[in-house]
Amino acid sequence: MRKTLTGLIAAAMTAALGTFALHAEPLAYPQKVVTLVTHSSPGGGSDVFLRELSKYLGKYIAATFVVENVQGGSGAKAVARVAAAPADGSVFYATTPTYIYTSLLSKPSATYKDLEPLVNMFADSEVIYTRADGPYKTLKDVIDKAKSERGRWGASNPASLERQAAEQLKRAAGVNAAIVTHEGGGDMMLNVLNGTLDIGIGEIQELRSQIEAGKVRLLATFNPQRIPEKPDVPTVKESGYDVSLVKFRGLAGPKGLPDDVTKVWDTAVKAVLEDPEYKKRYTEEVLVANFIPHAEYPAFITNFADTTEAFLKETGAVK
Template identity: 45%
Template sequence: MATRIACTFAALASLAAVAAAGPALAADKIAYPVTTGTMIMQSSPGSGGDLFLRAVADAANRQIGANFAVENVTGGSGAKAMALLGKSPGDGSMLMGVSPTYVNTSLLSKPPVSYTDLQPIVRLFLDSVIVVVREDSPYKTLKDVIEAAKKAPHSVKVAVGEPGGLETQTMIELMQKTGTQLTVISHDGGGDALLSVLNGTGDMAIGEAAELKSQLDAKQIRPIAAYTEARIATFPDLPTAREQGIDMVVQKFRGIIGPKNVSPEVIKAWEAAVPKMLNDPAFKKWYEEGALIPAFQPHDQFEAFIDNFGAKQKQFFLDNNMIKG
């Protein structure tokens, strides 16, 4: 009997210890206004943006006292997702993962909800952009592509993501700098653009290492250039565009935004969480393998960055007669 009572007291003590540990573990996480949140992505599943946001949500769930899930809201090159975010409350229950596309879409198509109607929260990364072809492609370098395009204008077909994406702008700049004419095929996201190359519809695509990793590892596609300042550590044998005589560097930012009225508590939580996320071993392994460059900016800096980026993009589109002044 004494043994049974002792065991009972031991079990109760163990349960009490677990119960006491629960709040302590929860207290280690950063306070957040809501317990669940949706992070929307304007591109399709499998795209670089989609992979980025899912990794961010997973890392954020380990640092912030809320559970985040990702939802893909495609359509209008991000216009549909921006409209949904613009109507959401400012309590952090809905946020959006962004790249330059959301600024470009705002300038090119003037959707009901523009990038200026939304609030930058934090920037996490700059993205290394690479050019890939199918493994059996005759093109070995970016110079080969340019030479083929000069011999037969529009013969080279380039698969890109959303029409308002940085990939499309990159192709416009490439054609301007090289005096070539390429055929640009737009898709709902980088994942769809990659499928276009794999099935032979497109001759090459532009994307990020993270979204292309599995196909690169399987040797279904082959990189031929990097639009980076220097060679990428994970692709030491891949020459940059500059090394191939094309003076171009492209860096895609990755960040989190909210509705215009997003609360200071939400901003504060993400500003505190991102540095911890960037040091999270699992998250760090993922972004290093994907050649993402940590480039954290808190709210005020990210907001200024977006304002400056938007002004530069607008001037580019005006100079190329893509929008009217």
């Protein structure tokens, strides 16, 4: 009885604290307006991520959030825009593996090393998709086409995890499909739907409306395991090709972010990830919460960059 009573009290206190957190005043912040920059075109993965996130951040941080699309150079222009901004908490960049790949595969004016990782929020599933009324029912169908007629595969931009996923799949399957790159996932999806591309590689969040409309068929995921919300979609590895990748999503700012900014974001991001409304939304988008605080995020990014550079050197992409 005593254990039961203790458990009930603990549960009640947890619920009370949760209710308090949801209804507490937004945290004071040194900026009234915060610009969230992405290299994605409207409708692309990072664009969708930021626009959805911005609907909820105001409940936890006392500021207005706006999204700015800075396209060009496979993310190089967006990184340069943020690197040159004041380190006062007014401008941040949506981090994905793209800003690592762009830094390693080209010589941009600013690289990932010129930004300060702020916080990570999600792990994102990469999927292979095709038009629902097309000839491809399985990933094997796509590979067979690539063996006989080469084929055309889409990736969001030249220096993206999607592009590297396509290259790794080509290598694992022993085919030489043409990889057609775009400045954003929205543009690529149009070319999949009109039949210009056999497949595209992207995130479910940018495909959701087309999936619900029955316009797109998911063929496989690069996740190590099947996506819980899409249990019928096999992994690439299950399909016979030894490739597994997961995308990270977070934020970075100019170098030298002050403590009063980073502490607010650490607290607010933990809270927003537990927000019931936002949690419902990002779960529908098949995003998995993966909170990495400011103190740990730089090491995570450095490790990812080092691992990526080693792979690119092994494959001859960089020297």
